[in-house]
Amino acid sequence: MEPEVKLLDENKRRLDGRAVDELRPIKIEAGVLNRADGSAYLEWGGNKVLAAVYGPREAHPRHRQDPARALVQCRYNMAAFSVSDRKRPGPDRRSVEISKVVSEALGHVVFKEQFPRTSVDVFIEVLQAEAGTRCAGLTAAAVAMADAGIPMRDLVVSCAAGKADGTLLLDLGKEEDNLGEADLPVAIVPRTGEIVLLQMDGHLTPEELEKSLKSAIDACHKIYEIQKDALRRRYAVTAEHEDTPPPPEAPKPEEVEAPEPVVPETQEGE
Numbered sequence: 001m002e003p004e005v006k007l008l009d010e011n012k013r014r015l016d017g018r019a020v021d022e023l024r025p026i027k028i029e030a031g032v033l034n035r036a037d038g039s040a041y042l043e044w045g046g047n048k049v050l051a052a053v054y055g056p057r058e059a060h061p062r063h064r065q066d067p068a069r070a071l072v073q074c075r076y077n078m079a080a081f082s083v084s085d086r087k088r089p090g091p092d093r094r095s096v097e098i099s100k101v102v103s104e105a106l107g108h109v110v111f112k113e114q115f116p117r118t119s120v121d122v123f124i125e126v127l128q129a130e131a132g133t134r135c136a137g138l139t140a141a142a143v144a145m146a147d148a149g150i151p152m153r154d155l156v157v158s159c160a161a162g163k164a165d166g167t168l169l170l171d172l173g174k175e176e177d178n179l180g181e182a183d184l185p186v187a188i189v190p191r192t193g194e195i196v197l198l199q200m201d202g203h204l205t206p207e208e209l210e211k212s213l214k215s216a217i218d219a220c221h222k223i224y225e226i227q228k229d230a231l232r233r234r235y236a237v238t239a240e241h242e243d244t245p246p247p248p249e250a251p252k253p254e255e256v257e258a259p260e261p262v263v264p265e266t267q268e269g270e
């Protein structure tokens with residue numbers, strides 16, 4: 001059946017003008033919240049996401065503490081104003097699912113054994129949503145965890161690929177996600193290549209799955225550079241402040257030279 005909205009034009013350009021293998025623009029800023037141990041703000045196309053991290057701190061409630069390792073607990077939340085139809089506030093099945101898969105993905109890189117009985121608490125607030133918010137939230141949360149100084153093997157980075165209008169596409173936009181045939185969010189640990197999140201909504205043939213997976217992983221490596229750049233900028237600012245020399249000490253009174261008396265010039269005719 002022909003979709004009502006044409007998702008690709010005759011030149012295989014997408015509704016927002018992107019090529020089939022092109023990412024939406026991504027911007028990340030680390031250390032945006034003063035009260036959290038670590039934080040990050042991310043814009044990814046029309047998605048706007050804040051991530052805040054606390055810990056490792058004593059896990060509560062106490063019966064959930066693990067005597068052998070830290071817990072990594074994430075809460076993903078979409079603001080009521082993040083989508084065009086107001087989203088009912090509070091947790092729903094979708095946000096519980098996303099919180100779980102994101103917690104597990106981030107948990108893979110944390111040196112949890114070093115912090116028994118503690119919890120690393122990760123909060124993801126989606127302020128504006130336009131498809132791919134779990135990937136955006138996870139990517140922002142990894143930067144916030146590094147900003148908090150949580151000991152980690154590497155960052156985690158996430159991107160989706162999928163299929164719409166019979167064509168494989170990277171990083172689905174809103175209409176492509178809603179009207180398309182498949183969505184495949186992926187997250188990896190870039191240094192080792194481990195896949196720490198893999199979900200699929202819809203149908204792909206085995207060949208399409210392989211191609212989509214490769215395309216999402218390649219994109220993850222590009223996004224990894226943006227994450228690292230955000231962290232470098234954050235530390236560069238801190239280092240700049242540390243390098244600023246202290247202001248010179250005020251001279252002692254006896255060292256102060258008496259100023260030359262100012263003799264007013266006599267004006268002609270006086």
Ligand code: UDP
Pocket residue numbers: 083084087094129130131132133134135174177183
């Ligand atoms: N969405 C929405 N209302 C909701 C949940 C989702 O409008 O209650 C939109 C939102 O733009 C989201 C998109 O549908 O990004 C796709 O949601 P999905 O469950 O596929 O997760 P995501 O792609 O955001 O990870």
